[in-house]
Amino acid sequence: MTPRPTILSLEQALSLPSATLRFAQLGWRVIRVESTPGGDGLPGDPNRYIGERIADDDRRSYFVAPNVGKEAIALNLKDERGRAILRRLIRSLNVDVFCCNTLPARYRALGIDYATLSAERPGLIWAGISALGPDAPDTPGYDPVIQAMCGYMALTGDPGGPPTLMGVPVVDLKAGDELYSSVLLALLDRASSGEGREIHVSMLQAAASWLITVLPLLDCGAAPADLTRSGNAHRKFIPTNVYPARDGFVYLAIGSDLQWRRLTAIPGFEGIASAARATNEGRHREREAIYRELGAVTATRTAEALLATFREATLPATKILDLPAVRELASLRDRLTTTTLPDGRAMRMQPLPVDAPGAPRQLAFPPKYGADTRRLLAEAGCDPRQIDDWARDGVIL
Numbered sequence: 001m002t003p004r005p006t007i008l009s010l011e012q013a014l015s016l017p018s019a020t021l022r023f024a025q026l027g028w029r030v031i032r033v034e035s036t037p038g039g040d041g042l043p044g045d046p047n048r049y050i051g052e053r054i055a056d057d058d059r060r061s062y063f064v065a066p067n068v069g070k071e072a073i074a075l076n077l078k079d080e081r082g083r084a085i086l087r088r089l090i091r092s093l094n095v096d097v098f099c100c101n102t103l104p105a106r107y108r109a110l111g112i113d114y115a116t117l118s119a120e121r122p123g124l125i126w127a128g129i130s131a132l133g134p135d136a137p138d139t140p141g142y143d144p145v146i147q148a149m150c151g152y153m154a155l156t157g158d159p160g161g162p163p164t165l166m167g168v169p170v171v172d173l174k175a176g177d178e179l180y181s182s183v184l185l186a187l188l189d190r191a192s193s194g195e196g197r198e199i200h201v202s203m204l205q206a207a208a209s210w211l212i213t214v215l216p217l218l219d220c221g222a223a224p225a226d227l228t229r230s231g232n233a234h235r236k237f238i239p240t241n242v243y244p245a246r247d248g249f250v251y252l253a254i255g256s257d258l259q260w261r262r263l264t265a266i267p268g269f270e271g272i273a274s275a276a277r278a279t280n281e282g283r284h285r286e287r288e289a290i291y292r293e294l295g296a297v298t299a300t301r302t303a304e305a306l307l308a309t310f311r312e313a314t315l316p317a318t319k320i321l322d323l324p325a326v327r328e329l330a331s332l333r334d335r336l337t338t339t340t341l342p343d344g345r346a347m348r349m350q351p352l353p354v355d356a357p358g359a360p361r362q363l364a365f366p367p368k369y370g371a372d373t374r375r376l377l378a379e380a381g382c383d384p385r386q387i388d389d390w391a392r393d394g395v396i397l
Helices: 015-025 061-067 080-092 104-110 114-120 143-149 170-193 203-208 215-219 257-264 280-285 287-298 303-312 323-327 373-379 384-392
Strands: 006-010 029-035 053-056 071-075 097-100 125-130 197-202 241-245 248-252 317-319 336-340 346-351
Touching (some): 015 029, 015 061, 015 097, 053 061, 061 346, 071 080, 071 373, 080 114, 097 170, 114 125, 125 170, 143 203, 170 203, 197 203, 248 287, 257 280, 280 287, 373 384
Parallel strands (some): 006 029, 006 097, 029 071
Antiparallel strands (some): 241 248, 248 317, 336 346
């Protein structure tokens, strides 16, 4: 049986932990590296201290879900002894992949650059996430800043309102998924070539790759309305939008002229149809009137009645669900991953992106800061007295 790969990851915040979570969800070994205490700040990953205290002070609610199923070690990489320990771990633990989301300007000083680490283990896959990639080595980046920089905020929100952040940190998660898929491809290539790879993920570039429906329009004579906020309405497919029901709202998506004909064949909706609206192009010209007329019809019926009618006509539609309702969806509730808090309570988390044979759904609760340092160093063959010396000198925790 082929051994599962080992990932060693100098990680913090969300973008990289979300990527290495994907490996943990496959049952791979993931060891997260954090810095030893220094200065006046809280030690280790700042995200350890974000959210409600659900276990203890350094494993709060925002930290848990991206870090289940991992081990944790704390090293002082500003000390040459710490850098030597990192190199030893890569050799002795047969590390397949090293990851980091540190400023590229710090790679060499911390001894985590590709040249240094691949010299310790030929065939190593090295992968880093940064705001703009190594061409801007001193530029820090967080999800909302990149959302603003790459145009997402200009495209999100009400047309009459301010630029708006998306409701989930999509840039962090997109960058994490790009690292995940790039590492998988590199491991696949290594299986035949034996060669490692250096991978750099730019959060900005990864996010901009999702501008596929808008960025090319700049060279196509697009109207200004196609390149800015459109609220809940789809910029191109009319009349995809949110509509009022008698007891709430529904979202209705019309993605083709055939679906439009199905919609306007429903009793009560026939009056919205016209020859000029038979094509999406024609509907685009009359979209504001269509929104008003369609909303006037939907407002006379309950949400459940509307959804039943739309289902019968094979039209995509839904209530706008809150998170408790999402968790109880029949298609999701049996696919949620779980962990167990130290006090025995179960915590339900997001599902796997795609079902994978043999992938664990129950993952171990995240380790406390530096919890596995001594055990991992012993596994790497370090002398117990030397480990004590390193701990006394602040090289490890």
